[in-house]
Amino acid sequence: MTEIFSTLFGQTDAQAPQGSTALGFGPGKPPPPLPQTQSSVPAQIPPQHGDEGPPVRKPGVMNEPFYLLRELPVGNDLTGNTNLITHYNLEHAYNKFCGKKVKEKLSNFLPELPGMIDCPGVQDGSSLRSLIEKPPVCGNSFSPLTGALLTGFRLHTGPLPEQYRLMHIQPPKKKSKHKHRHHRPQDPMPPETPSDSDPKKKKKKRDDDPERKKKKKDKKKKKNRHSPDHPGITGTQPNSNSLR
Amino acid sequence: MAEKFDNLEEHLEKFIENIRQMGIIVSDFQPSSQTGLNQKLNFMITGLQDIEKCRQQLHDIHVPLEAFEYIDQGRNPQLYTKECLERALAKNEQVKGKIDTITKFKSLLITELGKVFPEEMAKYKAIHGDDPPS
Numbered sequence: 001m002t003e004i005f006s007t008l009f010g011q012t013d014a015q016a017p018q019g020s021t022a023l024g025f026g027p028g029k030p031p032p033p034l035p036q037t038q039s040s041v042p043a044q045i046p047p048q049h050g051d052e053g054p055p056v057r058k059p060g061v062m063n064e065p066f067y068l069l070r071e072l073p074v075g076n077d078l079t080g081n082t083n084l085i086t087h088y089n090l091e092h093a094y095n096k097f098c099g100k101k102v103k104e105k106l107s108n109f110l111p112e113l114p115g116m117i118d119c120p121g122v123q124d125g126s127s128l129r130s131l132i133e134k135p136p137v138c139g140n141s142f143s144p145l146t147g148a149l150l151t152g153f154r155l156h157t158g159p160l161p162e163q164y165r166l167m168h169i170q171p172p173k174k175k176s177k178h179k180h181r182h183h184r185p186q187d188p189m190p191p192e193t194p195s196d197s198d199p200k201k202k203k204k205k206r207d208d209d210p211e212r213k214k215k216k217k218d219k220k221k222k223k224n225r226h227s228p229d230h231p232g233i234t235g236t237q238p239n240s241n242s243l244r
Numbered sequence: 245m246a247e248k249f250d251n252l253e254e255h256l257e258k259f260i261e262n263i264r265q266m267g268i269i270v271s272d273f274q275p276s277s278q279t280g281l282n283q284k285l286n287f288m289i290t291g292l293q294d295i296e297k298c299r300q301q302l303h304d305i306h307v308p309l310e311a312f313e314y315i316d317q318g319r320n321p322q323l324y325t326k327e328c329l330e331r332a333l334a335k336n337e338q339v340k341g342k343i344d345t346i347t348k349f350k351s352l353l354i355t356e357l358g359k360v361f362p363e364e365m366a367k368y369k370a371i372h373g374d375d376p377p378s
Contacts, residue, residue, distance in 0.1 A: 128316055
């Protein structure tokens with residue numbers, strides 16, 4: 001057995017490196033000691049013919065007493081050791097966003113924006129993502145509408161059809177301790193009156209008001225139809241609000 | 245910088261208010277409202293022109309797409325900023341912990357190697373010099 005091992009590992013120099021690389025191990029014997037002339041001088045690539053610059057120190061493997069000893073990397077001044085929030089003067093921002101409780105809904109960020117903005121944009125096709133994926137046609141200049149173009153915006157009298165009425169529903173306004181009332185002209189939904197202090201009353205009134213309005217309008221229409229004095233509305237559906 | 249945003253915000257608020265008023269007019273249209281509606285339509289176009297002018301001042305402003313996802317979900321985009329800051333701080337602390345641990349390990353290793361291989365460590369220190377405390 002020892003003869004087999006000696007034949008394997010005690011082979012000629014040409015074959016020994018092959019064997020070592022095939023097995024994946026380094027040389028079994030320690031490297032021979034370097035000649036004294038080289039050990040005191042750092043490893044240098046001998047200048048080739050035609051090179052005029054100073055000899056370059058190889059940053060990789062160096063023929064030092066320590067194999068694969070490399071130069072230390074240049075240290076960065078800014079590392080994870082530093083508090084980066086302080087470094088970039090973000091303390092105020094951090095206290096503002098993380099110190100206090102940030103409200104969840106979009107309507108808290110944009111309280112003056114009308115409509116139901118807390119619903120996901122995917123539901124009604126108003127998402128910003130869809131705007132990025134399918135950008136609208138741009139490049140044309142905006143020019144005001146002339147008289148001929150404005151004829152396309154002539155509307156029939158009367159309320160909107162029911163299928164379009166939901167677009168104007170406002171979300172229920174929260175109670176505020178400081179009663180700042182922003183007076184807006186003629187909202188389609190009934191605005192809060194000073195008497196509507198209880199949430200139950202508000203809800204009931206809101207639920208009843210559109211229904212009441214519908215009933216009143218229906219009654220009016222019926223009266224108008226049956227009254228002899230009614231001028232008679234032009235031809236088609238009187239209550240449709242479609243464009244001509 | 246803030247003036248550019250204030251300018252745009254003002255134009256957007258006016259535009260939205262104009263659209264809202266148009267919605268009120270249209271919700272229960274009367275023949276006498278036609279001229280008002282036409283006026284509002286032209287206000288809408290001038291509003292778009294004003295917003296278009298603001299665009300040139302803000303061409304260098306970049307908004308992260310992740311903030312858009314918050315808006316599309318009906319959530320406050322300030323939550324995105326909050327989460328960014330929290331994640332940055334957490335990562336900062338994590339990396340600082342790693343640096344501290346590895347620094348301690350290095351000093352322990354050098355100490356122990358100095359006990360076992362004093363000559364080699366002396367040569368190593370001669371090459372690299374005394375490592376500065378990190």
